[in-house]
Amino acid sequence: MIRYLTAGESHGQALAGILEGMPAGLEIEASYIDHQLKRRQQGYGRGGRMKIENDQVRILSGVRYGKTLGSPIALIIENRDWKNWLEIMAVEGERPVDVDYIGVVRPGHADYSATTKYRYDDVRNAIERASARETAMRVALCTIARKFLEDVGVFIGSHVIRIGPASYESRDDIDGKIGEWTHASCGAYKVTEEADKSEVRILSPDVSERAIDAIKEVKKAGDTLGGVFEVLVTGVPSGLGSHVHYDRKIEAQLSQAIMSIPAVKAVEIGEGFGNAGKPGSEVHDQMYPGEGGSVRRKTNRSGGIEGGITVGENLVMRGFMKPIATLMKPLHTVDLQTGKAVDARRERSDFCAVPACSVIGEAVIAPVIANAFVEKYGGDSIEEIRERYKNS
Numbered sequence: 001m002i003r004y005l006t007a008g009e010s011h012g013q014a015l016a017g018i019l020e021g022m023p024a025g026l027e028i029e030a031s032y033i034d035h036q037l038k039r040r041q042q043g044y045g046r047g048g049r050m051k052i053e054n055d056q057v058r059i060l061s062g063v064r065y066g067k068t069l070g071s072p073i074a075l076i077i078e079n080r081d082w083k084n085w086l087e088i089m090a091v092e093g094e095r096p097v098d099v100d101y102i103g104v105v106r107p108g109h110a111d112y113s114a115t116t117k118y119r120y121d122d123v124r125n126a127i128e129r130a131s132a133r134e135t136a137m138r139v140a141l142c143t144i145a146r147k148f149l150e151d152v153g154v155f156i157g158s159h160v161i162r163i164g165p166a167s168y169e170s171r172d173d174i175d176g177k178i179g180e181w182t183h184a185s186c187g188a189y190k191v192t193e194e195a196d197k198s199e200v201r202i203l204s205p206d207v208s209e210r211a212i213d214a215i216k217e218v219k220k221a222g223d224t225l226g227g228v229f230e231v232l233v234t235g236v237p238s239g240l241g242s243h244v245h246y247d248r249k250i251e252a253q254l255s256q257a258i259m260s261i262p263a264v265k266a267v268e269i270g271e272g273f274g275n276a277g278k279p280g281s282e283v284h285d286q287m288y289p290g291e292g293g294s295v296r297r298k299t300n301r302s303g304g305i306e307g308g309i310t311v312g313e314n315l316v317m318r319g320f321m322k323p324i325a326t327l328m329k330p331l332h333t334v335d336l337q338t339g340k341a342v343d344a345r346r347e348r349s350d351f352c353a354v355p356a357c358s359v360i361g362e363a364v365i366a367p368v369i370a371n372a373f374v375e376k377y378g379g380d381s382i383e384e385i386r387e388r389y390k391n392s
Contacts, residue, residue: 043355103337157188185235222329249308270303
């Protein structure tokens with residue numbers, strides 16, 4: 001089973017991670033992972049932290065001469081900003097007298113919920129681990145699973161379809177931008193390549209321009225914006241996932257992965273939200289005879305999944321990200337140490353991180369699909385898996 005764990009605080013020494021279950025023989029280099037880490041740091045509306053960090057990964061174990069060994073893979077990303085937090089984030093020793101205890105919590109953040117759950121006496125403990133900084137290591141670990149998928153012809157991509165009030169007018173407009181690419185197995189890669197040319201990862205120049213204007217406005221107002229991103233997977237074979245148990249349904253696993261991203265509050269598979277208000281005749285993807293006895297569809301409203309199992313069409317899912325909880329014009333809150341009404345804390349943060357969130361969305365679904373792939377085709381090495389897949 002492919003799974004991973006991360007460790008580290010936002011302003012600690014480093015982020016660490018372990019990925020296990022990756023088959024042996026997969027070619028992987030740090031530079032391949034670093035490319036995805038750089039993509040995560042891009043996007044109009046990012047804050048000052050991205051000017052400090054230049055995320056680069058070090059592979060500590062599980063890889064020899066550029067190929068995975070089948071053993072656990074350990075990664076580390078050092079936090080360059082840690083040098084400015086040596087006393088505040090010290091692992092050992094006594095707390096310096098000039099390091100304040102934080103009691104003021106931010107609405108919409110894990111500040112309050114985590115502080116009360118774990119009985120912290122300092123909100124800083126919650127801030128550090130709940131920070132989206134942790135997703136840098138997730139992107140690094142999941143990129144190895146992404147490389148595995150690309151080696152078997154499965155590609156993941158994404159683009160942003162809404163930031164605040166700026167969005168496409170219809171689904172037809174979106175499909176018009178991506179339709180010609182998504183017929184190829186590597187089509188998702190093309191979508192990502194084109195989206196990365198935009199500062200906000202929006203394929204439409206008009207929507208992109210309006211999104212940047214909206215971010216500029218909230219920045220002046222000390223506010224933040226959320227939005228919607230779409231993740232696509234092309235080259236997906238049929239038969240991944242299962243209907244026999246609730247936790248083996250692949251859309252449930254994909255949804256959990258997307259929902260695990262900080263600030264994501266909803267997920268949609270295919271045209272899920274819109275389908276809920278339509279009759280079945282306008283929802284279900286009708287079937288037609290294909291080549292060699294196969295079945296094809298002219299629509300993909302189900303997002304490539306029926307009954308918890310992939311059907312051989314592209315996977316389509318969307319994440320809905322709320323505005324970031326740190327506002328430069330703070331909301332009303334409470335100081336947990338005094339019980340008094342105060343303005344929320346200002347932590348260094350982004351004004352809009354939807355473009356970055358879309359890149360994280362690409363990453364976190366990779367282990368889900370890779371795990372389902374290994375479960376179906378089996379094998380301890382990439383060569384064995386390729387052979388079984390080819391002969392299936």
